[in-house]
Amino acid sequence: MDITVRVEVQYVAPEHALISDVLQMFRTPSWVRFMVRYISPHLKNAAPADTSVVESLASWKVLTNANDPAAQHSSCAASPCVICMSDFSAQEKDAVQLPCGHCFHHGCIQSWLKLRSTCPTCRFQFRKAFSGSYAVKTLNSALLLKPEHRYLTKDDILKTCVGKETVRAVVNVTLSQIASQTKRSQYPCVLNALMMHSNGESFTEVAPIDKSSMDNTVAAAAAGSRAAAAARHVRSADEMCASSDSSSSSSSGYEHDDKCRTKRVRVN
Incomplete structure (x- = not known):
């Protein structure tokens, strides 16, 4: 059984970071590790009842x-x-x-x-809808762009500096259940990084922007989860992107590593 969790994350980008650096960071193991640490408490504490x-x-x-x-x-x-x-x-x-x-x-x-597995009064624990060990199957991260980015060209957006600014992203994480007796400690996962305008239109670095389809509506981006309500958090980029190998870090402050593997997540 797969579990899909949708959350909104906020953090402060490192100095001199560009939007292209943020998208590249969304495809690194550091980002996967951070999201696993972030969603694990929500899965354990807010799992729906069976x-x-x-x-x-x-x-x-x-x-x-x-x-x-x-x-x-x-x-x-x-x-x-x-x-x-x-x-x-x-x-x-x-x-x-x-x-x-x-x-x-x-x-x-x-x-x-349908959202929690405990009694609202005494926290009596009912059987949870899901339990056991899970591994990240896919992680789709959408960087939420500001209204002023809507009519910029794709290249101009990618070159926009967001250093020391609070960056917001909507992240969809799909977890697949794995056998508890398996001896593997790491599992491959698929990472996708997108940019999303305030009107909900999303695109990647290689996708063209159709300006004619943009309107003047500025909508707030929503975040939710099958296991819990929307969550917000602010973290420093240094905490999320700390690399054990300093030689793999770029001048933007992000870790760049093309190997994507994730450890299992235990949901009791």
Whole structure:
């Protein structure tokens, strides 16, 4: 089973770095290692619940009618749903009591468990939708360009200096599950680097820019994840691109290495 994670990352580019340097950095092992470190906590802490848990919600429904003797044994009527903070109505037929004893509206807890695998109140751990060992299969990075870049030529964009500026990128990481008993410690992966305008149009260094298709709409770039909500982070380029071999670093401050391999990611 593959997992796709989409996040937005921000970091400060090194001094004298050009946009072409940033795109080249997106294709290095240093970038892969940074993204693995970045998404691992999100996968471990925000994994959705297994589909069998969501399917069991219908069998966990309880009555909350205070006049019903059977409902008096339920604690749902005594406290509100902590997800929407609304009380259960007197004739509530959509209340769900989890095995841990806490109650929620069926729609509320269903939406919750599609993003997380724990009880919102006590953090009771349900079975996760995915677990085990994963390796990065593909990593697609899209550099978000500023509005002033929209009518520049491709070459002018690539030569734009972004040194010491905060650079934003939307990254899609696809992870493939691997056998836990395998002895391999590194796995090949495919890296792609793009540039993306504020109107959503994307292109690579070799792709032409069609100015006639550009409008004047400036839209904010969105980031999300199957495993969690959108995440933002600011890191220094030195931390992300530190090279164990100083001879492989260029004057732009980025590591350049055409060998792309990634270590496994463990999701418990």
